[in-house]
Amino acid sequence: MKTLTYKYCFNASDSGDIKIAKSLILIISICCSFCGLVWSGIYYFFFGFGLTTLLPLIFVVIVISSIFISHFTSNYKILVYGQLVCITWVPGFIQWSLGSIHHSGFVIAWCFLGPIGALLFLNEKEARIWMVMFILILGITSIGVPTFSMDGLKVTENARTIFYLMNIGVPSAVIFSATAYFMKDLIKQKERNFSLLQITNEKNKEIEKSLKREKELGILKTNFVSMVSHEFRTPLATINANSDIILRYSDELSRDDINKRLEKIKSEVLDMTVMLEDILIIGKSDAQKLDFNPVSLDIVSLIKDIIAEYQLSEPKSRTIIFNVSTPIIMIPADKKWIKHIVNNLLSNAIKYSGEDQQIEISIKKEPTGISFSFKDYGVGISKEDIAMLFEPFYRGENVGEISGTGLGLVILQKALNLHKGKIEVESEIGKGSNFRVTLPAV
Amino acid sequence: MKDKIKILVIEDTHDLREVIVDILTYEGMQVIEAENGQVGIDKAKEHLPDLILCDIMMPVKDGHQVFHELSHNIDFKHTPFIFLSAKTTAENVREGMILGADDYITKPFQSDLLISSIKSRLKKKADRKESLKQSFKTL
Numbered sequence: 001m002k003t004l005t006y007k008y009c010f011n012a013s014d015s016g017d018i019k020i021a022k023s024l025i026l027i028i029s030i031c032c033s034f035c036g037l038v039w040s041g042i043y044y045f046f047f048g049f050g051l052t053t054l055l056p057l058i059f060v061v062i063v064i065s066s067i068f069i070s071h072f073t074s075n076y077k078i079l080v081y082g083q084l085v086c087i088t089w090v091p092g093f094i095q096w097s098l099g100s101i102h103h104s105g106f107v108i109a110w111c112f113l114g115p116i117g118a119l120l121f122l123n124e125k126e127a128r129i130w131m132v133m134f135i136l137i138l139g140i141t142s143i144g145v146p147t148f149s150m151d152g153l154k155v156t157e158n159a160r161t162i163f164y165l166m167n168i169g170v171p172s173a174v175i176f177s178a179t180a181y182f183m184k185d186l187i188k189q190k191e192r193n194f195s196l197l198q199i200t201n202e203k204n205k206e207i208e209k210s211l212k213r214e215k216e217l218g219i220l221k222t223n224f225v226s227m228v229s230h231e232f233r234t235p236l237a238t239i240n241a242n243s244d245i246i247l248r249y250s251d252e253l254s255r256d257d258i259n260k261r262l263e264k265i266k267s268e269v270l271d272m273t274v275m276l277e278d279i280l281i282i283g284k285s286d287a288q289k290l291d292f293n294p295v296s297l298d299i300v301s302l303i304k305d306i307i308a309e310y311q312l313s314e315p316k317s318r319t320i321i322f323n324v325s326t327p328i329i330m331i332p333a334d335k336k337w338i339k340h341i342v343n344n345l346l347s348n349a350i351k352y353s354g355e356d357q358q359i360e361i362s363i364k365k366e367p368t369g370i371s372f373s374f375k376d377y378g379v380g381i382s383k384e385d386i387a388m389l390f391e392p393f394y395r396g397e398n399v400g401e402i403s404g405t406g407l408g409l410v411i412l413q414k415a416l417n418l419h420k421g422k423i424e425v426e427s428e429i430g431k432g433s434n435f436r437v438t439l440p441a442v
Numbered sequence: 443m444k445d446k447i448k449i450l451v452i453e454d455t456h457d458l459r460e461v462i463v464d465i466l467t468y469e470g471m472q473v474i475e476a477e478n479g480q481v482g483i484d485k486a487k488e489h490l491p492d493l494i495l496c497d498i499m500m501p502v503k504d505g506h507q508v509f510h511e512l513s514h515n516i517d518f519k520h521t522p523f524i525f526l527s528a529k530t531t532a533e534n535v536r537e538g539m540i541l542g543a544d545d546y547i548t549k550p551f552q553s554d555l556l557i558s559s560i561k562s563r564l565k566k567k568a569d570r571k572e573s574l575k576q577s578f579k580t581l
Contacts, residue, residue: 226531230499233528234455236550241461244553249468264457397501 030063227393228279231405235268242268271405278407282392285414292418294332299370299439300324300363302335306342307361318350323362329370331441337415344408345374345435351402353378353432369421369441377432386425398429446472447564450491452482452508453526454500458549462495462526465553466560479503483511490517492567493560498527498538509541520570522563526551 040057242261246253253261284290304322311317349359353376360375381389385396390413393406416423419439427433449471453459456477463473474489476482480502486494494512498505505525512518522544527534530548538546545559 229530230528233530233549234458237528238455238458238461240550241458241465241553245461245464245468248465248553252468264461268457 224282224392231275231393232272235272239265239268275405275407278405278411281411282407282414285411285417290414290418292334292337294334294419296330296332297335298328299331299333299338299372300327300329302333302338303342303361303363303372306339307346310343310346314350316355318355319358321358321360323360325363326365329363329365331370331439333419333439337418341412341415341437344412345437348408348435349374349376349378349433351404352376352399357432366438369439371436371438373434373436375432375434380429380431381425381427381433382429386427389425446470447493448472448474448489448491449560450474450476450482450486450489450494450496452476452479452494452496452500452505454478454497462556465556469557471560479505479508482508486512486518487515491521493522493524493563494518495524495526495556495560498525498529498534506538506541509543513542520567522567524559524563526556 037057037060040054040060242265246258246261250258281290307320311320346359346361353359357377361372362375363372364370379396379398381396382398385394385398388394389396390409391406392410395404395406413423416437416439421437421439424436424438425433426436447470449466451459451462451466451473453462453475454477459475459477463475466473474485474491476485478501479496482494482496483503494508496505496508503511505527509523509525512521512523523542524545524547525538525543526547526549527538528549535546535548544563547556547559
């Protein structure tokens with residue numbers, strides 16, 4: 001069947017849809033031919049050879065000819081037109097030959113519907129309309145058929161039923177199924193379109209989201225740049241004013257005074273350099289460019305070494321009380337960043353507490369890793385300041401003359417993010433602060 | 443002996459405040475220091491300075507709040523007020539001037555500029571006072 005279809009109907013250049021359409025037309029043609037032959041046989045059986053026997057045979061000849069012509073002309077529409085002629089006019093002629101044209105209007109009406117439906121069918125967009133129309137007309141036809149016995153001698157009730165079954169039922173069933181198939185295809189197509197639309201909408205939302213994020217990042221960047229500019233201007237003003245004093249009032253200044261001012265300039269330059277380094281680290285972390293090479297190390301001895309090193313560099317020693325639950329705790333960490341975290345917490349504890357006040361450091365093994373805390377009894381931080389503590393350049397209201405860039409904790413937070421660790425702050429104004437860092441073991 | 447000119451310097455950065463005080467002292471002025479906006483307002487009311495030099499971004503009360511509060515006080519109606527700030531955009535300067543400040547100096551500043559700005563505001567104030575005196579005499 002497939003080979004036959006290919007041989008008589010298809011061209012190599014036909015698209016998938018056209019091939020399906022052609023196949024359906026071929027099936028309808030074969031069905032109609034079958035109906036015609038059976039119809040002729042029935043007539044011959046009941047009434048002998050005559051016009052009513054011949055007409056269905058003509059019908060079969062037209063259908064078969066249309067198949068061949070469409071093949072030779074490579075125009076499948078001829079097949080459709082052949083169908084149109086046969087299904088429309090042949091039953092009409094049969095009715096007329098029976099002498100009962102009076103009541104056969106509905107049959108002729110249906111006869112148009114089949115091929116028109118097939119034509120519409122080729123235009124897929126109209127398939128749905130065709131379906132509805134066909135179903136409606138078929139229903140009306142079935143209900144509205146009067147008893148076919150005008151002359152009382154031609155057709156029996158059985159023959160009429162067979163006529164309807166063959167000429168209406170079989171082709172309509174085929175067309176109906178084919179339409180259903182196309183409808184399924186259309187629905188699938190629509191579903192594909194819908195899912196494509198959904199994907200497009202999601203993509204659009206993603207694009208909108210990233211654009212929004214990009215915009216926010218742009219604003220953050222601008223704010224950061226303006227903050228940086230602001231933070232650099234004040235020490236620059238101090239440097240500039242001190243140099244102006246040296247240049248402008250050198251006659252009135254003592255050697256010591258000049259030296260003091262030069263020292264001040266040097267110290268401001270040093271602070272600005274530290275701030276610049278910190279800003280560079282923040283910039284790198286925003287661009288995900290920070291070096292992070294964790295190795296398994298003993299965090300207890302590392303923290304102790306860092307603190308010992310820090311104390312050596314400090315002019316005045318402070319009392320540090322260690323509280324370590326386990327002598328060795330191995331965790332994966334980057335030594336450079338741990339040093340940064342510990343140095344920052346220790347320098348803050350020293351800076352923001354009195355010289356005679358002790359600092360307590362405890363290191364604990366936790367079920368998921370380790371925790372270490374730095375507790376001081378210094379100036380403390382207010383609740384409002386704790387909420388803003390990790391914002392760049394933010395400094396507590398009560399820091400007074402204590403120097404700082406407001407970047408240390410920001411970098412500490414970045415270092416902790418690299419380790420997937422976290423920090424908690426407990427503090428009370430005038431009573432001191434406790435910074436607790438947790439690092440995971442894996 | 444003529445009283446020294448009193449300048450109130452409101453600046454939260456200790457090192458900068460110190461160096462401004464030094465410059466103004468070398469210029470023969472008496473300087474009162476304040477480390478934040480609130481202290482600045484209190485000291486202004488206490489000392490009634492001839493001119494106020496004020497930073498903008500400060501804890502407790504910022505420069506704008508200080509200006510707002512003092513400009514509503516009759517004692518400071520004619521006291522020259524100069525902003526000294528690290529906020530340097532054209533909008534920042536315009537904002538400060540629209541508020542009614544007499545000048546807006548951006549950081550880092552040149553000492554010459556700071557001194558000349560202070561002196562010219564003081565001169566303007568003195569001239570105004572003189573012309574008022576003359577007006578009274580004429581009356």
